[in-house]
Amino acid sequence: MKLLLLGANGQVGWELRRSLAPLGELIACDRKLADLSQLQALSALVDRHQPNVIVNAAAYTAVDQAEQEVEQAFLINAEAVGLLAEKARQHDSFLVHYSTDYVFDGEKSGAYLESDAVNPQSIYGKSKLKGEQLIAASGCKHLIFRTSWVFATRGNNFAKTMLKLAAQRDTLQVVADQFGAPTSAELIADVTSLCLQRILTLSQQSMMPDELSETFSGIYHLVAAGEVSWHQYAQYVIEKAISLGFESRIQPQAVQAISTAEFPRPASRPANSVMNASKLSRTFDIHLPDWQCYVDRLLEELSPQF
Ligand SMILES: NC(=O)C1=CN([C@@H]2O[C@H](COP(=O)(O)OP(=O)(O)OC[C@H]3O[C@@H](n4cnc5c(N)ncnc54)[C@H](OP(=O)(O)O)[C@@H]3O)[C@@H](O)[C@H]2O)C=CC1
Numbered sequence: 374m375k376l377l378l379l380g381a382n383g384q385v386g387w388e389l390r391r392s393l394a395p396l397g398e399l400i401a402c403d404r405k406l407a408d409l410s411q412l413q414a415l416s417a418l419v420d421r422h423q424p425n426v427i428v429n430a431a432a433y434t435a436v437d438q439a440e441q442e443v444e445q446a447f448l449i450n451a452e453a454v455g456l457l458a459e460k461a462r463q464h465d466s467f468l469v470h471y472s473t474d475y476v477f478d479g480e481k482s483g484a485y486l487e488s489d490a491v492n493p494q495s496i497y498g499k500s501k502l503k504g505e506q507l508i509a510a511s512g513c514k515h516l517i518f519r520t521s522w523v524f525a526t527r528g529n530n531f532a533k534t535m536l537k538l539a540a541q542r543d544t545l546q547v548v549a550d551q552f553g554a555p556t557s558a559e560l561i562a563d564v565t566s567l568c569l570q571r572i573l574t575l576s577q578q579s580m581m582p583d584e585l586s587e588t589f590s591g592i593y594h595l596v597a598a599g600e601v602s603w604h605q606y607a608q609y610v611i612e613k614a615i616s617l618g619f620e621s622r623i624q625p626q627a628v629q630a631i632s633t634a635e636f637p638r639p640a641s642r643p644a645n646s647v648m649n650a651s652k653l654s655r656t657f658d659i660h661l662p663d664w665q666c667y668v669d670r671l672l673e674e675l676s677p678q679f
Pocket residue numbers: 380381382383384385386403404407408409410429430431432433434449470471472473474501519520521522523524528529558
């Protein structure tokens with residue numbers, strides 16, 4: 374089994390290096406080894422390795438900057454993804470890809486299902502949706518995991534931003550009218566590996582004819598259980614950090630609740646980012662823990678640095 378991992382230095386990519394390693398020969402590429410904006414070189418890379426599985430964790434994830442860098446966002450999140458899907462179809466490889474809650478407009482009351490209508494409100498969300506659509510149109514075998522509010526020990530994320538700001542400011546102001554589920558890169562990587570193992574085992578035992586492996590293909594919501602506002606999430610991170618003895622760097626902070634209107638940003642974010650993950654749980658027999666479980670781990674892991 375040969376697996377090609379792209380975006381191996383991102384939050385999710387870094388965890389995939391660990392979780393995919395036991396599945397077979399893993400070729401892990403960071404941006405230096407595989408730049409998704411270089412389409413010809415990307416195509417040649419896939420042709421050279423002919424992997425059984427391509428896992429794409431690379432993405433243009435700077436949500437506000439994307440409003441200015443529209444072409445770059447679409448090149449990485451859509452055009453390059455379409456190319457990977459086309460290559461996967463040619464080589465009969467399985468493609469694993471990640472997408473986002475930002476494909477929704479956030480107007481629904483209740484958790485989003487995979488079958489709900491998409492309506493992205495930002496360039497980032499639009500470019501990620503286009504990537505999803507190009508995969509579906511290619512006819513390759515694929516899994517698209519839509520996740521949200523990703524965090525990890527390594528890399529940049531909201532929880533670490535809150536800790537940094539708490540060391541600099543007396544008061545944090547955080548939007549309290551956008552809800553979602555903070556999801557750990559570790560969890561995403563572990564679930565990816567579990568799902569791939571289930572699919573690959575079935576196909577190696579020839580229990581899965583091509584049609585069946587195609588029926589697994591599609592979009593799955595992959596998020597931790599529970600929901601919070603960004604404000605509640607920030608509050609949880611700060612309280613937990615204080616309880617772990619981070620006080621030398623973080624003075625007890627007031628985390629003030631504000632509205633989206635009070636925190637203008639170039640890109641619009643959905644008010645409701647909550648996604649229902651029961652299709653994933655059901656199909657692959659996966660348990661998704663509460664978001665707090667992994668946020669606690671994050672803070673325990675970061676605590677020696679404080
Ligand atoms: N972060 C989040 O909150 C969420 C992420 N997602 C999706 O999950 C997936 C993983 O995201 P996550 O790990 O958090 O993102 P990160 O921003 O942590 O990592 C993205 C990685 O992509 C790499 N990358 C960017 N441009 C290119 C390029 N042109 N060629 C090759 N590599 C490139 C970056 O490289 P470099 O290190 O050199 O910059 C980085 O290592 C993405 O598909 C993202 O859209 C979905 C929902 C939420």
